[in-house]
Amino acid sequence: MVEHTATFEIxxxxxxxxxxRVLDDLQNRLREEELEVREGETVINKMLEEFxxxxxxxxxxxxxxxxxxxKDETSVE
Known part of the structure; x- marks a missing residue:
């Protein structure tokens, strides 16, 4: 697994x-994903609530x- 981290100082x-603005963009992308994939909807809804x-x-x-x-769980270090 490979892990990438970005830190924003406020x-x-x-x-x-x-x-x-970064959070808005991420939330919009999650909403788009929610429209495309109905299976696992509770996971996406939880992420939207967290954002x-x-x-x-x-x-x-x-x-x-x-x-x-x-965390990219498909990659091997």
Missing amino acids: ESASDARSVS KTLQTNVAADSTGQLRVTY
């Missing part, structure tokens, strides 16, 4: 807006760190 309102929670917290213009990790 130190200002501008940073929060940038991260919010909504993240967006709410980022929209509060608080400082912090967002770390996104992608």
Whole structure:
């Protein structure tokens, strides 16, 4: 398994807006996936709920760190 991580430092309102745009894009892609695949719908719905929670917290213009990790379980190191 190969793991890729991106870390976003949120130190200002501008940073929060940038991260919010990234989350918007990811959430839109998940919605598109939900339309294409109805099997496993509960998993996609749960992910959408988690992104909504993240967006709410980022929209509060608080400082912090967002770390996104992608695990490619089909790859071998």
